[in-house]
Amino acid sequence: MRCTRSKKYICIVSLIVLISLLFAGCETKDEEKIQFKTYSNAQYTIQYPSSWLEPEVTQDPYNGNNVDFSKADDQFALNIMAGRIYPYTDSKDYIKETLEGNEEDVDVEEYIIDGNKGYEIKGVENDELTIFYVFQEKDMIFQIRFVCQANDYNNCKDSIEQIVKSFEFNDFEALTSLKDKWNKYSTENLEIYYPDNSDVYESIEEWAQVRIEAFDYISKYLDVEWEYEPIKVFVFNSKEHGRQVGLELGFAVSVFGEVYTEDTQSPGHEIAHCISYWMNNGERIDSDLVNEGLATYLNMMGTDNHSLTANILEEKNYSIELLGNDFWEHEDGYTFGASFVQYLIDEYSLEVFKDFFAQNKYNEEDSFRKFYDKEGIMLVNEWMEYLKTY
Ligand SMILES: [Zn+2]
Numbered sequence: 001m002r003c004t005r006s007k008k009y010i011c012i013v014s015l016i017v018l019i020s021l022l023f024a025g026c027e028t029k030d031e032e033k034i035q036f037k038t039y040s041n042a043q044y045t046i047q048y049p050s051s052w053l054e055p056e057v058t059q060d061p062y063n064g065n066n067v068d069f070s071k072a073d074d075q076f077a078l079n080i081m082a083g084r085i086y087p088y089t090d091s092k093d094y095i096k097e098t099l100e101g102n103e104e105d106v107d108v109e110e111y112i113i114d115g116n117k118g119y120e121i122k123g124v125e126n127d128e129l130t131i132f133y134v135f136q137e138k139d140m141i142f143q144i145r146f147v148c149q150a151n152d153y154n155n156c157k158d159s160i161e162q163i164v165k166s167f168e169f170n171d172f173e174a175l176t177s178l179k180d181k182w183n184k185y186s187t188e189n190l191e192i193y194y195p196d197n198s199d200v201y202e203s204i205e206e207w208a209q210v211r212i213e214a215f216d217y218i219s220k221y222l223d224v225e226w227e228y229e230p231i232k233v234f235v236f237n238s239k240e241h242g243r244q245v246g247l248e249l250g251f252a253v254s255v256f257g258e259v260y261t262e263d264t265q266s267p268g269h270e271i272a273h274c275i276s277y278w279m280n281n282g283e284r285i286d287s288d289l290v291n292e293g294l295a296t297y298l299n300m301m302g303t304d305n306h307s308l309t310a311n312i313l314e315e316k317n318y319s320i321e322l323l324g325n326d327f328w329e330h331e332d333g334y335t336f337g338a339s340f341v342q343y344l345i346d347e348y349s350l351e352v353f354k355d356f357f358a359q360n361k362y363n364e365e366d367s368f369r370k371f372y373d374k375e376g377i378m379l380v381n382e383w384m385e386y387l388k389t390y
Helices: 094-100 150-166 175-181 204-221 239-243 269-277 288-297 305-315 324-329 333-348 350-357 364-372 376-388
Strands: 036-040 044-049 056-060 064-070 076-084 107-113 116-125 128-137 140-149 183-186 190-194 231-236 251-253 258-262
Touching: 044 076, 044 150, 076 150, 094 116, 094 128, 107 128, 128 150, 140 150, 175 231, 183 204, 190 204, 204 231, 204 269, 231 239, 231 269, 239 258, 251 269, 258 269, 269 288, 288 324, 288 333, 288 350, 305 333, 305 376, 324 333, 333 350, 333 376, 350 364, 364 376
Parallel strands: 190 231, 231 258
Antiparallel strands: 036 044, 056 064, 064 076, 076 140, 107 116, 116 128, 128 140, 183 190, 251 258
Protein backbone atom coordinates (compact mmCIF):
# COMPACT_ATOMS: atom_id res chain seq x y z
CA MET A 1 0.00 0.00 0.00
CA ARG A 2 2.90 2.28 -0.62
CA CYS A 3 1.67 5.08 -2.64
CA THR A 4 3.62 6.70 -5.42
CA ARG A 5 6.49 6.29 -7.68
CA SER A 6 8.26 9.57 -7.68
CA LYS A 7 11.16 8.28 -9.68
CA LYS A 8 11.15 6.65 -13.03
CA TYR A 9 10.11 3.12 -12.50
CA ILE A 10 13.12 1.67 -14.13
CA CYS A 11 16.29 3.50 -13.41
CA ILE A 12 18.81 1.36 -15.09
CA VAL A 13 21.90 3.13 -13.94
CA SER A 14 20.93 3.33 -10.33
CA LEU A 15 20.81 -0.43 -10.18
CA ILE A 16 24.42 -1.02 -10.96
CA VAL A 17 27.41 1.17 -11.43
CA LEU A 18 28.62 0.30 -14.83
CA ILE A 19 32.20 0.70 -15.77
CA SER A 20 33.40 -0.09 -19.23
CA LEU A 21 34.14 -3.70 -19.76
CA LEU A 22 37.72 -4.56 -18.98
CA PHE A 23 38.29 -8.19 -19.26
CA ALA A 24 39.96 -10.36 -21.78
CA GLY A 25 40.39 -14.01 -22.55
CA CYS A 26 36.77 -14.90 -22.96
CA GLU A 27 37.22 -18.01 -24.99
CA THR A 28 34.64 -20.57 -24.20
CA LYS A 29 35.72 -23.98 -23.25
CA ASP A 30 33.79 -27.16 -23.63
CA GLU A 31 31.87 -28.04 -20.57
CA GLU A 32 29.94 -31.07 -19.57
CA LYS A 33 26.29 -30.65 -20.49
CA ILE A 34 24.36 -28.67 -17.92
CA GLN A 35 20.92 -29.86 -16.91
CA PHE A 36 18.17 -27.24 -16.82
CA LYS A 37 14.79 -26.87 -15.21
CA THR A 38 11.93 -24.50 -15.87
CA TYR A 39 10.68 -21.47 -13.98
CA SER A 40 7.48 -19.85 -15.17
CA ASN A 41 5.20 -17.06 -13.97
CA ALA A 42 2.44 -14.96 -15.52
CA GLN A 43 4.85 -12.97 -17.66
CA TYR A 44 7.61 -15.32 -18.75
CA THR A 45 9.17 -18.76 -18.76
CA ILE A 46 12.87 -19.43 -18.41
CA GLN A 47 15.25 -22.36 -17.99
CA TYR A 48 17.93 -22.31 -15.29
CA PRO A 49 20.54 -24.87 -14.19
CA SER A 50 18.91 -27.61 -12.15
CA SER A 51 21.81 -27.62 -9.70
CA TRP A 52 20.89 -24.09 -8.58
CA LEU A 53 18.86 -23.20 -5.50
CA GLU A 54 15.08 -22.83 -5.74
CA PRO A 55 14.25 -19.34 -7.02
CA GLU A 56 13.14 -16.75 -4.49
CA VAL A 57 10.23 -14.60 -5.55
CA THR A 58 9.44 -11.20 -4.10
CA GLN A 59 6.80 -8.74 -5.21
CA ASP A 60 6.20 -5.13 -4.42
CA PRO A 61 4.61 -2.18 -6.12
CA TYR A 62 7.95 -0.45 -6.59
CA ASN A 63 10.01 -3.23 -8.03
CA GLY A 64 7.36 -5.42 -9.58
CA ASN A 65 8.03 -9.10 -9.74
CA ASN A 66 11.57 -9.98 -8.70
CA VAL A 67 12.98 -13.46 -8.95
CA ASP A 68 16.41 -14.38 -7.61
CA PHE A 69 18.20 -17.46 -8.84
CA SER A 70 21.65 -18.50 -7.70
CA LYS A 71 24.20 -21.20 -7.46
CA ALA A 72 24.50 -22.65 -3.98
CA ASP A 73 27.88 -20.96 -3.43
CA ASP A 74 26.38 -17.61 -4.51
CA GLN A 75 29.26 -17.02 -6.92
CA PHE A 76 26.95 -16.85 -9.88
CA ALA A 77 23.53 -15.26 -9.60
CA LEU A 78 20.65 -14.23 -11.76
CA ASN A 79 17.93 -11.73 -10.98
CA ILE A 80 14.91 -11.14 -13.20
CA MET A 81 12.75 -8.15 -12.64
CA ALA A 82 9.48 -7.59 -14.45
CA GLY A 83 7.84 -4.25 -13.74
CA ARG A 84 5.23 -1.97 -15.18
CA ILE A 85 6.22 1.24 -16.84
CA TYR A 86 4.72 4.34 -15.29
CA PRO A 87 3.05 6.20 -16.78
CA TYR A 88 1.87 3.35 -18.94
CA THR A 89 3.24 3.24 -22.39
CA ASP A 90 3.74 0.57 -24.94
CA SER A 91 5.98 2.88 -26.91
CA LYS A 92 8.83 0.69 -28.01
CA ASP A 93 11.27 3.53 -27.50
CA TYR A 94 10.93 3.65 -23.75
CA ILE A 95 14.20 1.86 -22.96
CA LYS A 96 16.08 3.66 -25.69
CA GLU A 97 14.99 7.00 -24.30
CA THR A 98 15.88 5.93 -20.78
CA LEU A 99 19.33 4.82 -21.89
CA GLU A 100 19.87 7.98 -23.90
CA GLY A 101 18.89 10.12 -20.94
CA ASN A 102 21.62 8.43 -19.03
CA GLU A 103 24.87 10.29 -18.76
CA GLU A 104 26.99 7.42 -17.51
CA ASP A 105 29.39 5.84 -19.91
CA VAL A 106 27.97 2.35 -20.30
CA ASP A 107 28.71 -0.43 -22.72
CA VAL A 108 25.36 -0.99 -24.41
CA GLU A 109 24.59 -3.17 -27.39
CA GLU A 110 21.35 -4.12 -29.05
CA TYR A 111 20.24 -7.64 -28.33
CA ILE A 112 17.26 -9.76 -29.40
CA ILE A 113 15.42 -11.88 -26.84
CA ASP A 114 12.44 -14.00 -27.88
CA GLY A 115 12.17 -11.96 -31.05
CA ASN A 116 12.07 -8.73 -29.07
CA LYS A 117 14.75 -6.10 -29.50
CA GLY A 118 16.38 -4.98 -26.29
CA TYR A 119 19.81 -4.17 -24.96
CA GLU A 120 22.75 -5.94 -23.44
CA ILE A 121 24.76 -3.93 -20.93
CA LYS A 122 28.01 -5.12 -19.40
CA GLY A 123 30.22 -3.88 -16.64
CA VAL A 124 32.87 -4.97 -14.15
CA GLU A 125 33.09 -3.71 -10.62
CA ASN A 126 35.05 -5.09 -7.69
CA ASP A 127 35.97 -8.22 -9.64
CA GLU A 128 32.32 -8.95 -10.30
CA LEU A 129 31.02 -9.03 -13.81
CA THR A 130 27.47 -7.89 -14.39
CA ILE A 131 25.65 -8.64 -17.61
CA PHE A 132 22.33 -7.04 -17.90
CA TYR A 133 19.62 -7.54 -20.52
CA VAL A 134 16.82 -5.05 -20.60
CA PHE A 135 13.86 -5.13 -22.91
CA GLN A 136 10.22 -4.30 -23.13
CA GLU A 137 7.13 -6.33 -23.91
CA LYS A 138 3.76 -4.58 -23.98
CA ASP A 139 3.78 -2.15 -21.06
CA MET A 140 6.35 -4.00 -18.97
CA ILE A 141 10.09 -3.74 -18.63
CA PHE A 142 12.13 -6.88 -18.07
CA GLN A 143 15.62 -6.93 -16.68
CA ILE A 144 17.68 -10.09 -16.67
CA ARG A 145 20.80 -9.50 -14.63
CA PHE A 146 23.66 -11.94 -14.22
CA VAL A 147 26.42 -11.43 -11.72
CA CYS A 148 29.46 -13.68 -11.73
CA GLN A 149 33.07 -13.46 -10.62
CA ALA A 150 34.97 -11.79 -13.46
CA ASN A 151 37.75 -14.38 -13.33
CA ASP A 152 35.16 -17.15 -13.60
CA TYR A 153 33.44 -15.73 -16.66
CA ASN A 154 34.52 -18.59 -18.91
CA ASN A 155 32.59 -21.00 -16.74
CA CYS A 156 29.51 -18.79 -16.57
CA LYS A 157 29.35 -17.82 -20.21
CA ASP A 158 27.65 -20.92 -21.59
CA SER A 159 25.04 -20.93 -18.87
CA ILE A 160 24.31 -17.26 -19.43
CA GLU A 161 23.82 -17.84 -23.13
CA GLN A 162 21.56 -20.81 -22.62
CA ILE A 163 19.46 -19.12 -19.95
CA VAL A 164 18.97 -15.99 -22.05
CA LYS A 165 18.14 -18.04 -25.13
CA SER A 166 15.51 -19.97 -23.20
CA PHE A 167 13.64 -16.84 -22.14
CA GLU A 168 10.09 -16.67 -23.53
CA PHE A 169 7.30 -14.24 -22.89
CA ASN A 170 4.00 -15.62 -21.75
CA ASP A 171 0.82 -14.06 -23.03
CA PHE A 172 0.20 -11.65 -20.19
CA GLU A 173 -2.29 -8.83 -20.17
CA ALA A 174 -1.15 -5.27 -20.74
CA LEU A 175 -2.62 -2.93 -18.15
CA THR A 176 -3.47 -0.47 -20.86
CA SER A 177 -5.90 -3.01 -22.21
CA LEU A 178 -7.78 -3.35 -18.90
CA LYS A 179 -9.33 0.04 -19.38
CA ASP A 180 -10.71 -1.05 -22.72
CA LYS A 181 -11.68 -4.58 -21.77
CA TRP A 182 -13.08 -4.08 -18.29
CA ASN A 183 -16.42 -2.62 -17.34
CA LYS A 184 -16.47 0.96 -16.23
CA TYR A 185 -18.62 2.54 -13.56
CA SER A 186 -18.28 6.31 -13.68
CA THR A 187 -19.10 8.82 -11.01
CA GLU A 188 -18.16 12.46 -10.68
CA ASN A 189 -14.79 11.82 -9.05
CA LEU A 190 -14.20 8.10 -9.44
CA GLU A 191 -13.94 5.86 -12.48
CA ILE A 192 -14.17 2.26 -11.38
CA TYR A 193 -12.93 -0.53 -13.67
CA TYR A 194 -13.84 -4.18 -12.99
CA PRO A 195 -13.87 -7.34 -15.09
CA ASP A 196 -16.85 -9.51 -16.01
CA ASN A 197 -15.82 -12.12 -13.47
CA SER A 198 -15.44 -9.52 -10.73
CA ASP A 199 -16.68 -10.41 -7.26
CA VAL A 200 -18.36 -7.01 -7.26
CA TYR A 201 -19.95 -7.35 -10.69
CA GLU A 202 -23.46 -7.65 -9.27
CA SER A 203 -22.95 -5.15 -6.48
CA ILE A 204 -20.85 -2.53 -8.23
CA GLU A 205 -23.25 0.31 -7.44
CA GLU A 206 -23.15 -0.46 -3.75
CA TRP A 207 -19.36 -0.99 -3.83
CA ALA A 208 -18.91 2.33 -5.58
CA GLN A 209 -21.20 4.16 -3.21
CA VAL A 210 -19.00 3.32 -0.22
CA ARG A 211 -15.95 4.66 -2.12
CA ILE A 212 -17.81 7.81 -3.12
CA GLU A 213 -18.62 8.41 0.53
CA ALA A 214 -14.96 7.82 1.41
CA PHE A 215 -13.87 10.26 -1.28
CA ASP A 216 -16.31 12.91 -0.06
CA TYR A 217 -15.37 12.49 3.58
CA ILE A 218 -11.60 12.51 3.01
CA SER A 219 -11.55 15.44 0.60
CA LYS A 220 -13.65 17.47 3.01
CA TYR A 221 -11.57 16.42 6.01
CA LEU A 222 -8.31 17.38 4.30
CA ASP A 223 -9.94 20.39 2.67
CA VAL A 224 -8.94 19.42 -0.85
CA GLU A 225 -10.99 20.94 -3.63
CA TRP A 226 -10.92 18.19 -6.27
CA GLU A 227 -10.24 19.86 -9.59
CA TYR A 228 -8.50 16.91 -11.19
CA GLU A 229 -9.47 13.99 -13.41
CA PRO A 230 -11.56 11.32 -11.67
CA ILE A 231 -9.47 8.79 -9.73
CA LYS A 232 -9.27 5.54 -11.70
CA VAL A 233 -9.89 2.57 -9.46
CA PHE A 234 -9.01 -0.87 -10.87
CA VAL A 235 -10.74 -3.58 -8.86
CA PHE A 236 -9.20 -7.07 -8.72
CA ASN A 237 -10.61 -10.19 -7.10
CA SER A 238 -7.47 -11.14 -5.17
CA LYS A 239 -3.76 -10.46 -4.80
CA GLU A 240 -3.16 -13.35 -7.17
CA HIS A 241 -5.44 -11.77 -9.73
CA GLY A 242 -3.26 -8.64 -9.56
CA ARG A 243 -0.08 -10.69 -9.98
CA GLN A 244 -1.44 -12.09 -13.22
CA VAL A 245 -1.03 -8.62 -14.68
CA GLY A 246 2.21 -7.93 -12.85
CA LEU A 247 0.83 -5.89 -9.95
CA GLU A 248 1.31 -6.23 -6.23
CA LEU A 249 -1.94 -4.92 -4.77
CA GLY A 250 -3.03 -2.63 -3.34
CA PHE A 251 -1.44 0.66 -4.09
CA ALA A 252 -2.10 4.09 -5.46
CA VAL A 253 -0.13 5.98 -8.04
CA SER A 254 -1.17 9.29 -6.57
CA VAL A 255 0.40 11.53 -9.17
CA PHE A 256 -1.70 9.89 -11.90
CA GLY A 257 -4.74 9.39 -9.68
CA GLU A 258 -4.78 5.61 -10.08
CA VAL A 259 -5.70 2.97 -7.53
CA TYR A 260 -5.09 -0.79 -7.87
CA THR A 261 -7.04 -2.63 -5.25
CA GLU A 262 -8.59 -5.89 -4.19
CA ASP A 263 -12.34 -5.59 -3.90
CA THR A 264 -12.01 -6.34 -0.18
CA GLN A 265 -9.49 -3.59 0.62
CA SER A 266 -10.64 -0.75 2.86
CA PRO A 267 -12.64 1.93 1.04
CA GLY A 268 -10.48 4.87 2.09
CA HIS A 269 -6.78 3.96 2.25
CA GLU A 270 -5.71 4.36 -1.37
CA ILE A 271 -8.16 7.16 -2.03
CA ALA A 272 -6.64 9.00 0.95
CA HIS A 273 -3.18 8.66 -0.66
CA CYS A 274 -4.54 10.19 -3.87
CA ILE A 275 -6.37 13.04 -2.17
CA SER A 276 -3.65 13.89 0.35
CA TYR A 277 -1.21 14.15 -2.55
CA TRP A 278 -3.10 17.28 -3.67
CA MET A 279 -3.22 19.02 -0.30
CA ASN A 280 -0.41 21.19 -1.60
CA ASN A 281 0.10 20.33 -5.27
CA GLY A 282 1.99 17.13 -4.72
CA GLU A 283 4.18 18.44 -1.90
CA ARG A 284 4.27 15.72 0.69
CA ILE A 285 6.47 14.83 3.63
CA ASP A 286 8.98 12.06 3.05
CA SER A 287 7.85 9.83 5.91
CA ASP A 288 6.33 6.38 5.57
CA LEU A 289 5.06 6.50 9.14
CA VAL A 290 3.13 9.70 8.49
CA ASN A 291 2.04 8.87 4.96
CA GLU A 292 0.79 5.36 5.66
CA GLY A 293 -0.48 6.50 9.04
CA LEU A 294 -2.73 9.14 7.49
CA ALA A 295 -4.04 6.78 4.78
CA THR A 296 -4.81 4.14 7.41
CA TYR A 297 -6.37 6.68 9.77
CA LEU A 298 -8.68 7.68 6.88
CA ASN A 299 -9.41 4.17 5.61
CA MET A 300 -13.06 4.47 6.69
CA MET A 301 -13.05 1.15 8.51
CA GLY A 302 -14.07 2.66 11.84
CA THR A 303 -11.18 0.92 13.57
CA ASP A 304 -10.16 2.05 17.05
CA ASN A 305 -6.47 2.35 16.22
CA HIS A 306 -5.53 3.63 19.68
CA SER A 307 -6.82 0.63 21.59
CA LEU A 308 -5.54 -1.82 18.97
CA THR A 309 -2.10 -0.22 19.17
CA ALA A 310 -2.16 0.03 22.96
CA ASN A 311 -2.76 -3.71 23.18
CA ILE A 312 0.06 -4.55 20.82
CA LEU A 313 2.49 -2.10 22.41
CA GLU A 314 1.80 -3.43 25.87
CA GLU A 315 3.06 -6.81 24.71
CA LYS A 316 6.15 -5.14 23.29
CA ASN A 317 6.81 -3.17 26.48
CA TYR A 318 6.36 0.06 24.54
CA SER A 319 9.76 -0.34 22.99
CA ILE A 320 9.51 -0.02 19.24
CA GLU A 321 11.24 2.16 16.68
CA LEU A 322 9.01 3.67 14.06
CA LEU A 323 10.87 6.47 12.31
CA GLY A 324 12.61 6.22 8.96
CA ASN A 325 12.89 2.72 7.53
CA ASP A 326 12.17 1.18 10.94
CA PHE A 327 8.52 1.70 10.06
CA TRP A 328 8.66 -1.25 7.66
CA GLU A 329 9.97 -3.61 10.35
CA HIS A 330 6.54 -3.90 11.97
CA GLU A 331 3.71 -6.02 10.70
CA ASP A 332 1.39 -3.67 12.59
CA GLY A 333 3.14 -0.56 11.27
CA TYR A 334 0.04 0.75 9.51
CA THR A 335 -2.05 0.52 12.68
CA PHE A 336 0.73 2.20 14.71
CA GLY A 337 0.97 4.93 12.08
CA ALA A 338 -2.79 5.54 12.12
CA SER A 339 -2.80 5.83 15.90
CA PHE A 340 0.24 8.14 15.88
CA VAL A 341 -1.28 10.40 13.21
CA GLN A 342 -4.56 10.52 15.11
CA TYR A 343 -2.61 11.50 18.24
CA LEU A 344 -0.81 14.32 16.41
CA ILE A 345 -4.09 15.63 14.99
CA ASP A 346 -6.02 15.41 18.27
CA GLU A 347 -3.22 16.75 20.42
CA TYR A 348 -1.71 19.43 18.16
CA SER A 349 -4.56 20.20 15.70
CA LEU A 350 -5.38 19.19 12.17
CA GLU A 351 -4.04 22.49 10.85
CA VAL A 352 -0.53 21.87 12.17
CA PHE A 353 -0.65 18.32 10.88
CA LYS A 354 -1.66 19.46 7.41
CA ASP A 355 1.20 21.96 7.23
CA PHE A 356 3.57 19.30 8.48
CA PHE A 357 2.29 16.75 5.95
CA ALA A 358 1.99 18.80 2.80
CA GLN A 359 5.55 19.95 2.26
CA ASN A 360 8.70 18.34 1.02
CA LYS A 361 11.30 20.83 2.04
CA TYR A 362 12.31 18.91 5.11
CA ASN A 363 13.09 15.32 5.77
CA GLU A 364 11.14 13.46 8.43
CA GLU A 365 13.37 14.46 11.35
CA ASP A 366 13.64 18.12 10.34
CA SER A 367 9.89 18.28 9.77
CA PHE A 368 9.09 17.22 13.32
CA ARG A 369 11.45 19.92 14.61
CA LYS A 370 10.12 22.56 12.26
CA PHE A 371 6.38 21.97 12.71
CA TYR A 372 6.19 20.52 16.22
CA ASP A 373 9.30 22.05 17.70
CA LYS A 374 10.23 18.61 19.03
CA GLU A 375 12.33 15.66 17.96
CA GLY A 376 10.31 12.91 16.23
CA ILE A 377 11.40 10.43 18.86
CA MET A 378 10.02 12.69 21.62
CA LEU A 379 6.64 12.79 19.89
CA VAL A 380 6.66 9.03 19.47
CA ASN A 381 7.46 8.63 23.17
CA GLU A 382 4.74 11.11 24.14
CA TRP A 383 2.24 9.18 22.07
CA MET A 384 3.26 5.89 23.69
CA GLU A 385 2.89 7.44 27.15
CA TYR A 386 -0.59 8.55 26.14
CA LEU A 387 -1.47 5.02 24.96
CA LYS A 388 -0.50 3.59 28.36
CA THR A 389 -3.64 5.25 29.69
CA TYR A 390 -5.76 3.33 27.20
ZN1 LIG B 1 -0.66 2.99 1.70
